[in-house]
Amino acid sequence: MSMALYRKYRPNTFDNIIGQDQVIDVLKNQIKENKISHAYIFSGVRGTGKTSTAKVFARAINCINYDEQKGPCNECESCLNNYVDTIEIDAASNNSVDNIRQLKDTIMYQPSFGKYKTYIIDEVHMLSTGAFNALLKTLEEPPSHIVFILATTEINKIPSTILSRCQKFEFKKVNSSDIKKRLVDILECENIPYEDNAVDFISNSCDGGVRDAISILDQVSSYGNISMNNIDFVTGRASxxxxxxxxxxxxxxxxxxxxxxxxxxxxxxxxxxxxxxxxxxxxxxxxxxxxxxxxxxxxxxxxxxxxxxxxxxxxxxxxxxxxxxxxxxxxxxxxxxxxxxxxxxxxxxxxxxxxxxxxxxxxxxxxxxxxxxxxxxxxxxxxxxxxxxxxxxxxxxxxxKPKLDNIKPSKQISTEEQEQIDFVNSLMPDINSLLKENKFAHIIALLHEGTIRRYVNECVYISYPETHGFHKNAIERSDNLSIIQRAFSKILKKDLTIFIVFDDEVIEIEEKKDEMIEKIENLFGNQINIEVIND
Ligand SMILES: [Zn+2]
Known part of the structure; x- marks a missing residue:
């Protein structure tokens, strides 16, 4: 299988890290002046070169043939064996106190090849509070052969006690013309045909992250050339x-x-x-x-x-x-x-x-x-x-045709229940004037089309003919329903629950709506309500 492009073209010297000139210049200068710090924090959005820079820096500070422009030679004994002296930790999956304690146990050992041992902690904001505290003690008095490089996409989640002990470097989003230049270099090296506007599109759509851009390039190129058609296909975009x-x-x-x-x-x-x-x-x-x-x-x-x-x-x-x-x-x-x-x-x-x-x-x-x-x-x-x-x-x-859950055919209504229904009906003028007083005239209009069908266990069932689905839906809106509920409860002087149903249907158990349906009803509900007022 071919190597993923982003791994193959991962920067291995300072001069092929793109878009971070300020950061690179300061780091180079520190190496030149021999003023290497013991703790750095690299922050910035994903794919802007934080980890790549950390790895290049780790090699650079140990390289025997260090070049002021390029950085590490990648050929000397120290460069070739740098992986031994560079320890990478992904804090997303190693975020406990124990993980940091294990790390601390190893820092006393001298580096095997170069002058420094580098610990790169990726996604450092994921560490637990306990782990941060354990790390803090190490950062307070690190052995002279140790360099910590903490990398994070969310610097606001790093405790200030940690921040104050690190040199901070902010990695900027890489501008799209720099990204495009890099992509074109890769395409020419790999002999992959491309449409210019397609490369523009990738450079613009990756939000300043070089790694994402190269990843998209990689996926699209597996379908042939880099074209808008192939991009749409790979990324699930509409044309x-x-x-x-x-x-x-x-x-x-x-x-x-x-x-x-x-x-x-x-x-x-x-x-x-x-x-x-x-x-x-x-x-x-x-x-x-x-x-x-x-x-x-x-x-x-x-x-x-x-x-x-x-x-x-x-x-x-x-x-x-x-x-x-x-x-x-x-x-x-x-x-x-x-x-x-x-x-x-x-x-x-x-x-x-x-x-x-x-x-x-x-x-x-x-x-x-x-x-x-x-x-x-x-x-x-x-x-x-x-x-x-x-x-x-x-x-x-x-x-x-609506099929609500738990519907049972309307049962024979007892005389007692019918009397209660008649009683509620006799109070409708009072309910209506209460609604009118509170400027809910549109609800009166909606109620007018419904019929009180059942009165069971302090629950009032108001039903609508199937031809009046529009009224039913409008009155069922949660805000309207709660207004009606309060009006009925106030006039009848007891806590009532109102159910809105279609004719000849009685819901015995409260209908459960999932959140999504409620959202959609709200979406529609507003519109329906506006029309009712206009009526
Ligand atoms: Zn070297």
Missing amino acids: IEDIDSLIDNMFKKNSFECIKLIHGLISKSIDVKKLPFQIISRLIDALYIQNKVVREDMTEVENLKKITNKDTDISKLITSISELENEMKYSNAPDILLQAFVIKQCKEQITESNFDISNLVQKIEMLENTINELKTNRGIIQNKTDFDSGVPVENSKEIV
């Missing part, structure tokens, strides 16, 4: 054409096309969680176009010009997609969140601009069906055919 088409349809408020596109992308196995980032990057380009600015690194500019409308509020869309990105990160059904978002987005834009009632009704029905489907399938849309084939939602209504 720029698909992203543009999605944005275009969002601008045009065409939720059906959007959903179809998303399903198409899912079937191509693209990574859905990466979509928001891709859309945002493209929307930022669109923002430039809207302001008549074209950046040099933009691609497919003509297409972007075609889809960018001068009136669209692009920055607002960017903000909402960033929020979506966060939610999707922690969701186990990110594709559903994305679809919910797109539908909501398309509807929102309609409400704001060219209001079209028939379109809106269609979309509300789609929302209802989606919510019902979610309930039926516990968060997984199993039947996607209505979206895929573009069949109008009305025709597929029977497949989304």
Whole structure:
């Protein structure tokens, strides 16, 4: 098997560590002046060269043929055997007091080949408090032949007592043109064909980490040349054409096309969680176009010009997609969140601009069906055919008939229970005026469509005909439900629980919703509520 590129091209001298000139200059100077410190801390984002620099430094301070420009010769006896005198510890998996004590037991031994023995502790922020304390004692009075190099991506998690005993070096994110230069060097050495814009893309997308950039290069090159097509395939990204088409349809408020596109992308196995980032990057380009600015690194500019409308509020869309990105990160059904978002987005834009009632009704029905489907399938849309084939939602209504858990057919109601129900009904005018006083008139409208069906164990069951799924969903929103609950409890002078059900259905056990469904209901809920107020 071929050696991974990033290992093969790992820097082994000072002059091939890229983008960290300041750090390297200071270290070189210390070697030259023979002012080597006994403890260093290297901080910075992943893949910026902290560990590589530590290893080169460990060889440099022992090298017999040390070169002021290059650093270690990598050929002398000391360089070739440096692995004996360099001890690397990964604190992520060795973070206990015992691990540090074992380390301390070895530091009294002299180095085997050179003048110094170097301990490199990677991810040092992962050490336990006890381990930090044990390390602190060693750092306070280290033997003269010992050099500690602590490396971390999270310097804010290092105790100040440790920090104050180390020389601090900050590794900056490497700028993309330096990364590109390095990638091109590697590609030419390896004789791998490449497209210039594809190398640009990799250099820009690795957030200043050289190692990540080389890793992506490695993966893409195993599919042949370095091209945008191969990058999309390897990284699970959608193509720029698909992203543009999605944005275009969002601008045009065409939720059906959007959903179809998303399903198409899912079937191509693209990574859905990466979509928001891709859309945002493209929307930022669109923002430039809207302001008549074209950046040099933009691609497919003509297409972007075609889809960018001068009136669209692009920055607002960017903000909402960033929020979506966060939610999707922690969701186990990110594709559903994305679809919910797109539908909501398309509807929102309609409400704001060219209001079209028939379109809106269609979309509300789609929302209802989606919510019902979610309930039926516990968060997984199993039947996607209505979206895929573009069949109008009305025709597929029977497949989304809600099936709530633990439903039992309505039992014969006792006279006693009926009397209680009648009593609650007689108090409805009081409940309504309480709601009205507190400016919840929209809830009165929703309640008006429902019927009190059962009154069991201080639980009131309000039911809605199946044709009123819209009202039912709106009233079921947790904020609305708690308002109703408080109003009923206050007027009836007892703690009541309200359940909202469909006609002829009674839930005997409280419905359990998982967090995800609740989130989606909140997403839809807002929209539905707005329409009710307008009614
Ligand atoms: Zn050497």
